[in-house]
Amino acid sequence: MEDAATEPILEPTDFDTMRVGYGLHTRLDEADLAVGWLPLFTTWLDEAGRRGVREPNAMVLGTVGADGRPSTRTVLCKGVDELGLTFFTTTTSRKGTQLAASGYASVTFPWLVVERQVHLEGACRPLAPEESRAYWRTRPRGSQVAAWASDQSRPVGSVRELESLFAAAEERFAGQDEVPMPERWGGYRLVPDRVEFWQGGRDRFHDRVECVRDGDRWSATRLHP
Numbered sequence: 001m002e003d004a005a006t007e008p009i010l011e012p013t014d015f016d017t018m019r020v021g022y023g024l025h026t027r028l029d030e031a032d033l034a035v036g037w038l039p040l041f042t043t044w045l046d047e048a049g050r051r052g053v054r055e056p057n058a059m060v061l062g063t064v065g066a067d068g069r070p071s072t073r074t075v076l077c078k079g080v081d082e083l084g085l086t087f088f089t090t091t092t093s094r095k096g097t098q099l100a101a102s103g104y105a106s107v108t109f110p111w112l113v114v115e116r117q118v119h120l121e122g123a124c125r126p127l128a129p130e131e132s133r134a135y136w137r138t139r140p141r142g143s144q145v146a147a148w149a150s151d152q153s154r155p156v157g158s159v160r161e162l163e164s165l166f167a168a169a170e171e172r173f174a175g176q177d178e179v180p181m182p183e184r185w186g187g188y189r190l191v192p193d194r195v196e197f198w199q200g201g202r203d204r205f206h207d208r209v210e211c212v213r214d215g216d217r218w219s220a221t222r223l224h225p
């Protein structure tokens with residue numbers, strides 16, 4: 001009998017069944033990006049939501065630690081304007097430690113259902129505590145309690161231990177109208193200096209337009225797919 005561990009779980013042909021064709025959109029015009037990335041980005045974000053992307057504000061955040069080793073995870077974008085994108089997390093988490101070490105990040109919005117993605121890269125710095133607190137106050141109480149209970153990215157012994165940490169945090173703030181923001185929690189702003197728009201094209205001949213910031217101005221360049 002063949003050793004089960006050597007049998008492929010998925011055959012190459014299984015991946016063929018996953019293949020889809022692209023071509024929902026008319027060609028992207030780089031002239032639309034002469035004014036910068038923000039108008040097209042907000043249009044695409046809005047369209048992604050309206051065309052069925054669940055949590056279109058979910059973005060894959062890439063960071064690099066002091067050892068040069070990259071890591072990624074999904075976070076939610078909670079604000080976008082000319083300054084950049086904001087997101088919130090535990091500042092002592094793995095990503096927070098890496099951001100403190102490098103000061104840079106990249107994010108990808110993978111809007112696969114609508115055959116689009118946007119990458120943004122640039123400096124990424126903590127928000128002022130008052131800006132983080134303003135968002136903290138809008139969060140549901142349960143999420144606030146969870147932020148106190150979770151020492152994000154650290155090992156925890158068991159589910160029971162995790163649940164007792166949540167119960168202890170609930171107990172701690174019981175009877176208080178407001179749960180304060182923990183010191184280890186806060187927001188970051190990614191200030192992009194490179195933004196790439198990608199749209200699926202027929203025959204894998206996709207649209208790619210790169211916007212690069214030069215001082216106050218943005219220049220848009222079409223890239224080979």
Ligand SMILES: Cc1cc2nc3c(=O)[nH]c(=O)nc-3n(C[C@H](O)[C@H](O)[C@H](O)COP(=O)(O)O)c2cc1C
Nearest residue numbers: 058073074075076088089090093094095096152153
């Ligand atoms: C859809 C989605 C949204 C998420 N949003 C956040 C978020 O806004 N902030 C956050 O800290 N973690 C968020 N997470 C969890 C992160 O992906 C990650 O597990 C966590 O932040 C710890 O990452 P780290 O150990 O690399 O620091 C989200 C996960 C998913 C799947």
